[in-house]
Amino acid sequence: xxxxxxxxxxxxxxxxxxxxxxxxxxxxxxxxxxxxxxxxxxxxxxxxxxxxxxxxxxxxxxxxxxxxxxxxxxxxxxxxxxxxxxxxxxxxxxxxxxxxxxxxxxxxxxxxxxxxxxxxxxxxxxxxxxxxxxxxxxxxxxxxxxxxxxxxx
Numbered sequence: 001x002x003x004x005x006x007x008x009x010x011x012x013x014x015x016x017x018x019x020x021x022x023x024x025x026x027x028x029x030x031x032x033x034x035x036x037x038x039x040x041x042x043x044x045x046x047x048x049x050x051x052x053x054x055x056x057x058x059x060x061x062x063x064x065x066x067x068x069x070x071x072x073x074x075x076x077x078x079x080x081x082x083x084x085x086x087x088x089x090x091x092x093x094x095x096x097x098x099x100x101x102x103x104x105x106x107x108x109x110x111x112x113x114x115x116x117x118x119x120x121x122x123x124x125x126x127x128x129x130x131x132x133x134x135x136x137x138x139x140x141x142x143x144x145x146x147x148x149x150x151x152x153x
Contacts, residue, residue, distance in 0.1 A: 006119075007064045009117050010066060012028065014116050015028050018111075022104070027046070032069045033140065034140070039072055040073055050064070064150075066149070067147075069144045071142045072140070074140065084139065095130075098143045105147065119150060121147065124145060124146070126145045130142060
């Protein structure tokens with residue numbers, strides 16, 4: 001049996017928690033999608049990101065980072081929005097989906113203080129809130145959320 005790297009173990013365990021908490025299916029991948037066909041419907045991704053070890057008082061502290069992403073291809077042009085890049089209601093809906101994910105990790109959120117794979121949530125960053133390059137180049141709304149965890153072991 002193969003032992004997974006800690007950040008991969010965390011990604012697998014966190015996927016299960018997210019699927020249950022949001023009622024969606026996160027796909028465990030190593031890069032966001034760059035084809036609009038792959039994001040024709042709401043697409044939730046989870047990616048192992050980094051492992052960092054620092055030593056304090058001769059004790060190794062393991063910090064693990066996971067990136068979550070929400071992707072959805074831009075809608076076709078319509079009479080109201082001939083340019084999909086100007087379809088504000090579409091983007092507002094996407095931002096609500098991203099907010100649902102972030103709310104899980106804020107104070108009072110279902111995953112804020114929960115130990116997952118012997119790790120505890122430390123911080124969240126969502127910067128930039130969405131990727132303009134993916135909008136323009138691939139016609140895909142993409143928001144990446146970085147989560148940092150500390151190992152309890």
